[in-house]
Amino acid sequence: MSIKLVTSTLLPTPFAEFRLHGFEAENGKEHVALTLGDITTAEPVLARVHSECLTGDALFSLRCDCGPQLEAAMKKIAEQGRGVILYLRQEGRGIGLINKIRAYAEQDKGLDTVEANEILGFLPDQREYGIAAEMFQQLGVAQIRLLTNNPRKLKALQDVGVNVLERVQHRVKTTAHSHRYLATKAAKMGHMD
Ligand SMILES: Nc1nc2c(ncn2[C@@H]2O[C@H](COP(=O)(O)OP(=O)(O)OP(=O)(O)O)[C@@H](O)[C@H]2O)c(=O)[nH]1
Numbered sequence: 466m467s468i469k470l471v472t473s474t475l476l477p478t479p480f481a482e483f484r485l486h487g488f489e490a491e492n493g494k495e496h497v498a499l500t501l502g503d504i505t506t507a508e509p510v511l512a513r514v515h516s517e518c519l520t521g522d523a524l525f526s527l528r529c530d531c532g533p534q535l536e537a538a539m540k541k542i543a544e545q546g547r548g549v550i551l552y553l554r555q556e557g558r559g560i561g562l563i564n565k566i567r568a569y570a571e572q573d574k575g576l577d578t579v580e581a582n583e584i585l586g587f588l589p590d591q592r593e594y595g596i597a598a599e600m601f602q603q604l605g606v607a608q609i610r611l612l613t614n615n616p617r618k619l620k621a622l623q624d625v626g627v628n629v630l631e632r633v634q635h636r637v638k639t640t641a642h643s644h645r646y647l648a649t650k651a652a653k654m655g656h657m658d
């Protein structure tokens with residue numbers, strides 16, 4: 466086991482009172498999950514596997530759609546009264562915060578998100594989803610309906626053994642700033658509508 470559930474508490478939010486679960490990975494990284502309702506029953510659970518984006522999730526960045534996607538996932542789960550969000554600390558598609566800022570600086574000079582990662586010596590997407598499977602298992606989630614537009618995430622999760630019954634579209638409104646970013650994701654990273 467490369468990650469363990471350490472402690473849980475309540476997290477009141479504007480959308481619902483979630484449970485917040487703290488996980489510690491073998492490599493020292495700390496991850497969290499938000500859950501609502503009884504997610505241990507056989508009925509598929511609405512789930513979002515969200516990758517950390519400090520700029521989008523906490524600083525209101527318009528360069529990407531992460532913040533609105535997180536909020537939309539919390540709202541959809543609140544509406545259903547049942548669901549789970551894994552918040553994985555894989556900032557910058559796995560390259561880390563400072564390197565993501567470096568990548569943004571390259572994008573300021575005209576490169577797209579994929580080219581910027583490559584010029585810095587990284588793959589376009591370095592995320593790994595093995596811990597997600599273990600987190601679902603430890604939370605007692607048997608099968609999920611996954612909120613995503615990213616086919617690679619869907620496949621990666623299935624490859625590590627997550628039982629994904631359905632992909633649920635998870636689009637949010639685009640802004641003038643995020644338009645190019647989303648266009649690159651569609652053209653180069655296969656993101657779906
Ligand atoms: N390296 C890099 N990472 C970025 C950039 N913009 C956003 N990210 C990171 O990308 C991650 C979010 O991934 P996305 O590709 O936007 O979306 P996704 O989670 O794969 O797919 P969805 O489930 O459809 O949202 C977060 O970790 C962000 O920090 C960028 O320009 N460069």
Ligand SMILES: [Zn+2]
Pocket residue numbers: 518520521522529530531532
């Ligand atoms: Zn983002």
